[in-house]
Amino acid sequence: MQYKVVKDYTDIPEHPIIVTQGEQLTVVEESDPQGDWPNWVLCRGRGKNGWVPKQILTIKNDVVTVQSDYRAVEHSLSVGEILVAEFELNGWIWCEKSSDKGVMGWSPLNHLARV
Template sequence: MKYRVIKQHTSEYPNPIVMAKGDRLIIGEKFDDNQAWNDWYFCETQDRVKGWVPKQVINWLSGNQGEVLTGIKELNGWIWCQHPDSKEEGWVPAENLVQD
């Protein structure tokens, strides 16, 4: 199919996120600013490339899976966490975590 551009769009993410089957993602917030763009999630690859990914290409793992992080402080719906092995630290959305 061919499409004609009727309105200009400039990407905020010029380095698009690229994944292969089996790659793990850190899944962040769901996009909810535009009803026409349902089911997009802001994700990060293991190489730290970030971008929006459609829900349909994500294989959602069920059950109690994931790494255990140490929460240090919580502000505005985010928790500053530390990985116990790598000591890597960063903000994680509280909605992505459950208390262990």
């Protein structure tokens, strides 16, 4: 599926959190379930904080275990760019820019329109 960027977005994290299956993390906070991006959990691991999708976490008695690898790499976006989505999760798409094939990253759906 293709999307067109309708609102600029700047990726802020210089060093995104990267987690691997079996890694244990600490929960810092959970996103607002009624907000734009529900089901994200702010976690701390390996000295970094970052948002991780709740669907890949097992949370039991304050112990958080990662069930699959995840990289919080985001695209910075400019109005008019075209993105090709691989899948959607919690208000974001995992995609590549049509102008930068092979470079995958997350982009927020509230900055995009389907083409």
